[in-house]
Amino acid sequence: MRVAILETVKTQGGFEQEFDRLIIDELKKQGHEAVLYLPEKSSLPVDFGIPIEYLSGGEIVDYEGAGKLKKIWLSIQRERRRVRWFNAAYEKACRHEVDAILLTTATYRYLRSLHKSQLKDSPVPVIFIFLGVNPHEKPKFLKQARRCQAYKNIKLKVTTLRNDFREDNVPNVELIHPPVLIPEGVTVTPHLTYHEPVRIGFFGHYRKGEKDVDGIIKAFVDCQLGGKAELVIQAAPTDPEDAADMERIMEKYAAEPSVRFIKGKVLGKAWYDLLQSVDVLFLPYSNERYLYNWSAVYFNALALYKPVLATPVLNPEVLAAYTVGREVDLNDLDRLHQQLKAFLESYEEMLPTYEKELQRVNADFSTALFLRNVLK
Structure with a gap:
């Protein structure tokens, strides 16, 4: 098949382009030909190594x-402009230049544009991939999805770990599992080995009041593991107030040998090298949107064969089905302390189990299976 990726979003080192790359690489592995459809006068910060065909209608809006x-x-x-890009893609579809068109990170707004365009009557499948649908957007999504039932070649695929559509009667919406996200240029070692200190990575932006970094560090330090574990924290504040608080925290724990800070933002391959440099990933996400939207960092961790420490709102279906780490409670620091200590004390003994379960996750959420579900 010749498959077009229609990309209308431009980000610097963002998830959208990484997701496109993963799909393009898997298309090649499965023997398909990939082409990138891009709005005229536009460019992306990455080179996918495939032909680019430009669509009339104006450049990407940034x-x-x-x-x-x-x-x-x-x-x-x-x-x-999206309506005009869709019309241009429709003309290509009518000439049968491709066998399918993929829109890889769609929202209900894409469907709203679709209804105004000729692409709704495409002679080839047009596949919209949605990265989860949260309760706030669900009514808007359902409204647009139901309108699509009359369009025989419009396919709606929602990547999710749960089924929130059982009673909604939307037969044209298909739920599929997201894929593990294998970073480009990073070597994956599917065999876990024990060494000391066990490095726990705590990465991401710091926002005062959103993550109790001070309390989490204290809960870790109080485990008193005598050098058997190290907490590696990314100090990447988002504004001056956050920066001042992070400086306070770094100064407070400057003399603590089991705590290490990495300053500033890390992008691109350096970000994936950072994930790869630790043994365990601590994922302290507290926003309830992660009950509905799967976490890219979580699925990076799974692809890199890293056991995880995850909160109850972060894609809980993973730890419910696979023993790949431990759930932690950030709302009760005494309980967190006990959970961290129990995890670290049993870590060496649990490594064979984590390895086996991570292999199972990578098989069940493989990019090969994901693409087959997208194209079927």
Whole structure:
């Protein structure tokens, strides 16, 4: 098959392009031919190594640096252009230049644009991939999805770990598992070995009040493991107030040998090298949206064969089905202390189990299976 990836979002080192790359690489592995459909006069910060064909209708609309009012105007402009890009893709489909068109990180707004375009009547399958649907957006998604039932070649695929559509009667919506996210240029070792100190990576942006970093560090230090474990923390504050608080925390634990800080943002391959450099990933996500949207960092961890420490709201279906780490409670620091201590004390003994379960996860959530589910 010749498959087009229609990309309308431009980010610097963002998930959208990494997801595109993963799909393109798997298309090649399965013997398909991939082509990138890109709005005219646009470019992406990555080279996928496949042909690019440009769509008329204007270049990609970028929100970078835009204020609130300008974002509203740019949003309107993006939707108008999206209709024109869809019309241009429809013309290519009518000439049977491709066998299928993929939109890899769609939202209900894409479907709203679809209804205004000719692409709804495409003679080849047009596959929209949604990265989960949360309760806030679900009514809007369902409204647009139901309107699509009349379009025989429009396929709606929701990547999710749960089924929130049992009673909604939307036969044209298919739920599929997300794939493990294998980073480009990073060597994966599917065999776990024990060494000391066990390095626990705690990475991501720091926002004061969102993550009790001070309390988490204290819970770890109080385990008194005598050098058997090390907590590696990324100090990447988002604003001056956060930066001042992070400086306070770094100064407080500067003399603690089991705690190490990495300053600043890390992007691209350096980010994946950072994930690879630790043995365990601590994922302290507390936003309930992760009950509905799967976490890219979580699925990076699984692909890299890293056991995890995860919160109850972070894709709980994974730890419910696979013994790949431990759930932790960030709301009760005494309990967190006990959970961390129990995890670390049993870590060496549990390594064979973690390895076997991570292999099972990587088989059940493989990119090969994901792509087959997308294209079927």
